[in-house]
Amino acid sequence: xxxxPGKGQGKDVWDATQWHExxxxxxxxxxxxxxxxxxxxxxxxxxxxxxxxxxxxLIKVGQKLRIP
Amino acid sequence: xxxxxxxxxxxxxxxxxAACSSGKAPAEQAIKAAEEAxxxxxxxxxxxxxxxxxAVEDELNAAKDSLAKKDYxxxxxxxxxxxxxxxxxxxxxxxxxxxLTKSWEGLSAGMPQMLDAxxxxxxxxxxxxxxxxxxxxxxxxxxxxxxxEATAMWDEANKSFKEGNIADAHAKATTVKEKATEIMxxxxxxxxxxxxx
Numbered sequence: 001x002x003x004x005p006g007k008g009q010g011k012d013v014w015d016a017t018q019w020h021e022x023x024x025x026x027x028x029x030x031x032x033x034x035x036x037x038x039x040x041x042x043x044x045x046x047x048x049x050x051x052x053x054x055x056x057x058l059i060k061v062g063q064k065l066r067i068p
Numbered sequence: 069x070x071x072x073x074x075x076x077x078x079x080x081x082x083x084x085x086a087a088c089s090s091g092k093a094p095a096e097q098a099i100k101a102a103e104e105a106x107x108x109x110x111x112x113x114x115x116x117x118x119x120x121x122x123a124v125e126d127e128l129n130a131a132k133d134s135l136a137k138k139d140y141x142x143x144x145x146x147x148x149x150x151x152x153x154x155x156x157x158x159x160x161x162x163x164x165x166x167x168l169t170k171s172w173e174g175l176s177a178g179m180p181q182m183l184d185a186x187x188x189x190x191x192x193x194x195x196x197x198x199x200x201x202x203x204x205x206x207x208x209x210x211x212x213x214x215x216x217e218a219t220a221m222w223d224e225a226n227k228s229f230k231e232g233n234i235a236d237a238h239a240k241a242t243t244v245k246e247k248a249t250e251i252m253x254x255x256x257x258x259x260x261x262x263x264x265x
Binding site: 012013014015016017018019033034035036037038040041044068 | 177182188189195198199252256260261263
């Protein structure tokens with residue numbers, strides 16, 4: 001599991017946003033499988049990250065994604 | 069000779085009686101003053117520093133016991149100490165109230181975020197065909213009922229705060245924090261920085 005970007009730099013210490021840092025070989029489906037047990041729920045992750053993702057099939061290693 | 073001895077004993081008895089009764093009135097006055105001081109401080113103090121109030125009450129009862137046993141010196145000394153401690157209670161209660169209010173402000177900002185994050189995850193997990201590893205149906209159902217309890221208790225904490233009962237609000241909010249932390253851990257979620265302390 002990844003830490004939120006900028007954590008500990010004056011950000012809200014109560015921020016409960018859940019984060020995942022993309023690792024090599026991961027897809028949104030695999031991440032959905034990890035957190036929800038169901039790969040078909042990947043659109044939930046895509047929808048929560050539309051500010052940084054344009055295409056659900058295009059995620060980059062090191063990207064920090066919100067996991068609702 | 070016998071007559072002389074009887075006179076001496078009578079004089080000594082009269083002196084000791086006078087000494088005793090002269091110590092009684094100040095002891096009674098000291099206890100009365102201590103009781104009044106304690107009653108004046110008790111209202112707020114009982115809410116915020118109940119243990120300290122209990123200790124001072126015990127000391128006052130000990131002073132009364134000493135008075136009943138005619139140990140006026142001990143009664144006066146204990147009552148004087150109670151009066152001084154009763155004054156300290158007001159300051160201790162004010163300090164505790166400030167501390168709880170500051171802590172409440174943090175919890176008040178944090179609990180909605182934790183509860184919202186849990187609810188969001190649970191809504192999605194409820195749609196999942198299969199739960200993730202390390203989460204079985206029993207744990208998930210437990211987490212669900214835990215969220216319902218935590219949400220209800222958070223509403224009660226807010227109600228207590230609005231009614232001015234900060235100690236009760238804080239106690240309930242702390243329970244909500246513990247419950248929310250437990251649920252997030254069960255669901256494999258990351259805890260907010262402040263909840264890790």
